[in-house]
Amino acid sequence: MTFSSSRLKTTALALAASTALIVAPAAAQTLRIAGQGDLGTLDPHAQNAQVTMSVLSMVYETLVTRDRDLNPAPGLALSWEPTSDTTWQFELRPDVTFHDGSSFGAEDVRFSIERARQDTSQFVNFVGTIAEVNVIDDLTVEIVTTETDPLLPGKLGYVFIMDSDWTTDNNATVPQDLAAEDSSFAVMNANGTGPFTVTERAPDSRTVLERNPDYWGEMAGEIDEVIYLPISSAPTRISALLSNEVDLVVDVPPQDVQRLEAAEGVITARAPDLRTIFFGFDYASDVLRHGETGGTNPFRDLRVRQAIDHAIDAESISRVVMRGLSQPTAQLISEDNFGWDAALDETVVFDPERGRELMAEAGFADGFSTRMDCPTDTYTNPEQICQAVSAMLSQIGIDIELNLIPRTQFIPLLWERESSFFIIGFNTAYFDGMYVLETLLMTTADDGEGIYNYTGYSNPELDALAREARVELDVDRRLQLMQDAFRIAREDVAYAPLHSQTLVWAMREGVSAQVRPDNWVEIRWVEMN
Amino acid sequence: MSMALPPSDPDTPAQITAAAPAPRRRWANGLLVSGLLRDKTALVAAVVLALLLLAAAFPAFFAPYQVFDLRQISLMNAFVPPVWIDGGSWTFPLGTDDQGRDILSAIIYGLRVSLTVGLGGVALAVVIGVTIGLIAGFTGGIVDAALMRVADVQLTFPAILIAVMIDGVSRAILGDTARAEAAVVVLIIAVGLSGWVEYARAVRGAAMVERRRDYVAAARLSGVGSAGIMVRHILPNVLTAVMVIGTIHLGVAILIEATLSFVGLGIPPTQPSLGTLIRVGNSYLLSGEWWIAIMPGIALLILVLAINLLGDFLRDALNPRLR
Numbered sequence: 001m002t003f004s005s006s007r008l009k010t011t012a013l014a015l016a017a018s019t020a021l022i023v024a025p026a027a028a029q030t031l032r033i034a035g036q037g038d039l040g041t042l043d044p045h046a047q048n049a050q051v052t053m054s055v056l057s058m059v060y061e062t063l064v065t066r067d068r069d070l071n072p073a074p075g076l077a078l079s080w081e082p083t084s085d086t087t088w089q090f091e092l093r094p095d096v097t098f099h100d101g102s103s104f105g106a107e108d109v110r111f112s113i114e115r116a117r118q119d120t121s122q123f124v125n126f127v128g129t130i131a132e133v134n135v136i137d138d139l140t141v142e143i144v145t146t147e148t149d150p151l152l153p154g155k156l157g158y159v160f161i162m163d164s165d166w167t168t169d170n171n172a173t174v175p176q177d178l179a180a181e182d183s184s185f186a187v188m189n190a191n192g193t194g195p196f197t198v199t200e201r202a203p204d205s206r207t208v209l210e211r212n213p214d215y216w217g218e219m220a221g222e223i224d225e226v227i228y229l230p231i232s233s234a235p236t237r238i239s240a241l242l243s244n245e246v247d248l249v250v251d252v253p254p255q256d257v258q259r260l261e262a263a264e265g266v267i268t269a270r271a272p273d274l275r276t277i278f279f280g281f282d283y284a285s286d287v288l289r290h291g292e293t294g295g296t297n298p299f300r301d302l303r304v305r306q307a308i309d310h311a312i313d314a315e316s317i318s319r320v321v322m323r324g325l326s327q328p329t330a331q332l333i334s335e336d337n338f339g340w341d342a343a344l345d346e347t348v349v350f351d352p353e354r355g356r357e358l359m360a361e362a363g364f365a366d367g368f369s370t371r372m373d374c375p376t377d378t379y380t381n382p383e384q385i386c387q388a389v390s391a392m393l394s395q396i397g398i399d400i401e402l403n404l405i406p407r408t409q410f411i412p413l414l415w416e417r418e419s420s421f422f423i424i425g426f427n428t429a430y431f432d433g434m435y436v437l438e439t440l441l442m443t444t445a446d447d448g449e450g451i452y453n454y455t456g457y458s459n460p461e462l463d464a465l466a467r468e469a470r471v472e473l474d475v476d477r478r479l480q481l482m483q484d485a486f487r488i489a490r491e492d493v494a495y496a497p498l499h500s501q502t503l504v505w506a507m508r509e510g511v512s513a514q515v516r517p518d519n520w521v522e523i524r525w526v527e528m529n
Numbered sequence: 530m531s532m533a534l535p536p537s538d539p540d541t542p543a544q545i546t547a548a549a550p551a552p553r554r555r556w557a558n559g560l561l562v563s564g565l566l567r568d569k570t571a572l573v574a575a576v577v578l579a580l581l582l583l584a585a586a587f588p589a590f591f592a593p594y595q596v597f598d599l600r601q602i603s604l605m606n607a608f609v610p611p612v613w614i615d616g617g618s619w620t621f622p623l624g625t626d627d628q629g630r631d632i633l634s635a636i637i638y639g640l641r642v643s644l645t646v647g648l649g650g651v652a653l654a655v656v657i658g659v660t661i662g663l664i665a666g667f668t669g670g671i672v673d674a675a676l677m678r679v680a681d682v683q684l685t686f687p688a689i690l691i692a693v694m695i696d697g698v699s700r701a702i703l704g705d706t707a708r709a710e711a712a713v714v715v716l717i718i719a720v721g722l723s724g725w726v727e728y729a730r731a732v733r734g735a736a737m738v739e740r741r742r743d744y745v746a747a748a749r750l751s752g753v754g755s756a757g758i759m760v761r762h763i764l765p766n767v768l769t770a771v772m773v774i775g776t777i778h779l780g781v782a783i784l785i786e787a788t789l790s791f792v793g794l795g796i797p798p799t800q801p802s803l804g805t806l807i808r809v810g811n812s813y814l815l816s817g818e819w820w821i822a823i824m825p826g827i828a829l830l831i832l833v834l835a836i837n838l839l840g841d842f843l844r845d846a847l848n849p850r851l852r
Contacts, residue, residue, distance in 0.1 A: 235812060235814060235815055253812065255813055255816035255818075256815050256816050259815055259816050259817065313604065316604040316605065317604065320605075320607045320608070320627075320629075321604070321607075321627070383798065384627050384628065387798075388604050388628060390599055391599040391600075391602040391604070391628065392604075394599035394600045395600065400599070403706065404709075404797060404798060404799065405706070
């Protein structure tokens with residue numbers, strides 16, 4: 001552990017105070033957080049990954065944030081309202097300064113949104129409907145969208161605001177292109193408005209943040225320093241908590257939860273994850289790319305997909321692999337999302353016998369073989385899930401060759417539409433199922449529709465409903481349209497849903513942190529003693 | 530000396546060379562068997578190793594379940610403890626893993642992979658090491674100096690580092706999917722390339738001694754080429770040393786494989802070796818299902834211990850100079 005200079009200063013000050021005034025010194029507090037992976041960059045628009053967003057949210061802020069009930073709440077914007085069908089007006093928070101002392105204003109908002117719209121940004125999805133950003137005065141911004149976008153405030157909860165002068169002066173106006181491994185000043189340095197500043201950044205090793213004394217907002221605790229440590233091995237991560245080397249572990253594997261709950265001096269907290277896990281099929285190929293299928297694509301037959309649905313025993317996977325920390329589901333979104341439908345949550349009966357019948361009806365009484373692509377280092381226990389599902393599918397005659405690969409090789413397989421059968425976990429960004437409808441289920445088109453539709457699934461009826469829903473301002477009507485669209489996907493067995501995960505964090509006694517369903521550590525809510 | 534021998538006589542070299550090594554080998558074999566019967570530790574080790582080799586050679590006969598037949602695996606059977614613990618049963622004597630696989634069966638199939646890599650790696654190391662050792666020892670001079678400097682450089686790298694390097698190169702060349710399929714071959718190469726120096730040094734030393742012997746001079750005079758002398762006349766005389774080093778190296782080779790697989794650089798979990806089984810089980814060490822990692826660990830321990838005890842015995846019995 002290192003003592004930063006300010007920590008020493010604080011301690012010295014506290015000592016001086018205690019000798020002079022004889023009051024109890026408030027010890028400097030350091031929160032050490034351990035997670036599975038490291039943030040890939042400090043550039044706030046370069047990597048849309050959970051861990052990156054979580055840590056950067058302590059340094060950079062957004063116009064809109066979330067309150068403890070996860071409703072949209074004022075962040076750098078005090079208020080916002082639609083002024084016409086395609087314009088939103090945002091009133092900005094006054095007297096906010098960046099870490100380098102320069103003041104925050106409308107120009108920074110315009111600059112940041114423009115920056116997030118560039119090709120190398122991974123946040124194009126969130127600003128895709130924006131046509132232009134107009135600075136009305138220093139604390140008022142008007143955002144014009146290409147079509148009605150009721151979700152805009154939610155989307156802007158993911159667009160971090162940078163200082164336009166600082167970024168321009170340091171030649172970092174273009175977001176880092178992670179795929180091309182390029183770099184810029186903003187990759188190793190940060191200048192946000194958030195409660196913490198970056199004091200040390202050692203990629204894949206540690207990131208040290210120090211309290212910003214001029215922060216405008218309220219903090220629940222008195223944390224002076226945050227250290228984020230990526231520890232990829234789960235047993236090591238848990239051991240680090242038990243031996244008091246870290247204070248908070250955010251990626252706790254289900255098999256260790258029981259032990260941690262019994263351990264002295266450790267408390268756990270949980271929340272339903274926004275992420276849902278399901279299986280995808282290749283619809284696009286005439287002949288399945290991988291496996292022996294007799295020159296056909298069995299996945300195009302609805303009965304084969306239904307058979308797979310019947311053959312997957314989600315209850316057993318939940319009980320054994322997830323130790324009860326998952327909820328079997330028939331939907332592609334979890335309960336906290338807008339668009340979730342209680343009526344659709346009825347999972348099909350686990351019935352391999354029925355599965356075999358359906359396979360026989362589809363002309364695959366003797367089964368077929370294919371390859372399942374499965375990432376090993378993301379989601380919760382994917383390797384075990386894929387192995388278990390392979391065994392279950394063997395019962396209906398589908399012979400799976402398991403392709404266990406790291407996430408970095410898995411994602412390109414999806415992008416190239418190269419996978420025949422895969423597991424995927426999908427996280428709705430702004431607590432709204434529209435993200436899933438638009439990116440995962442709609443027919444792939446040039447304008448961003450279906451950009452994550454790796455299967456080639458296409459149903460014009462669903463497309464029409466989704467297009468109608470996304471410009472619908474009436475909340476009830478929008479919900480209805482979205483649920484209708486999800487029902488179509490369900491009836492088509494567009495994907496074979498498995499479960500939604502439960503997030504578990506473990507922390508040292510004395511630390512109190514609220515688990516957010518998107519796995520972000522909301523540092524303003526963390527308390528320590 | 531033997532200058533007087535008529536080079537035209539075709540039988541003479543053969544007689545002379547046969548006369549040199551043969552009695553020594555016969556003497557060694559007799560001593561080996563009676564020595565083994567007297568040394569109880571070595572005897573037990575030999576019996577255990579024979580059993581393990583047999584199980585690895587015919588896993589279908591020894592293993593109660595076909596661990597690679599997915600139809601025989603059910604999640605319902607996951608995390609059953611070993612038979613002597615509450616909840617365990619003779620259905621799964623050593624318990625089951627996170628997928629409901631029988632651990633005893635997984636160990637037997639894992640043993641097969643571990644031994645294949647171990648034996649293959651040692652064989653490769655022997656071939657490389659003996660060849661280089663013979664050439665260096667027999668030729669001498671600048672060739673010897675060059676080859677032995679290469680060996681010296683190689684010795685400065687830990688074996689595991691070389692193995693990791695070869696693994697990385699294979700990944701770059703093959704890509705990960707092909708690399709996973711060729712995992713056994715890649716590991717054999719890794720173990721072989723990291724372990725040949727010992728053989729080369731021992732063989733070189735022996736070859737340097739042997740090449741000054743009369744029978745070699747005789748063979749040379751009778752027109753046998755350098756390669757022929759090395760293979761037919763010198764090689765048989767250095768084989769005992771190679772055998773002793775090989776046995777000890779086998780234990781090391783299996784451990785290198787296990788280490789690489791444990792850190793995820795070896796055999797993929799679809800065809801698990803003992804090291805892979807320990808890696809998979811490691812995730813459950815803290816949660817109470819210790820047997821998933823410990824059982825393959827004990828199997829590895831028994832295997833390597835048996836090999837090492839037998840290796841020690843062979844060294845004492847065959848070539849006390851190597852002590």
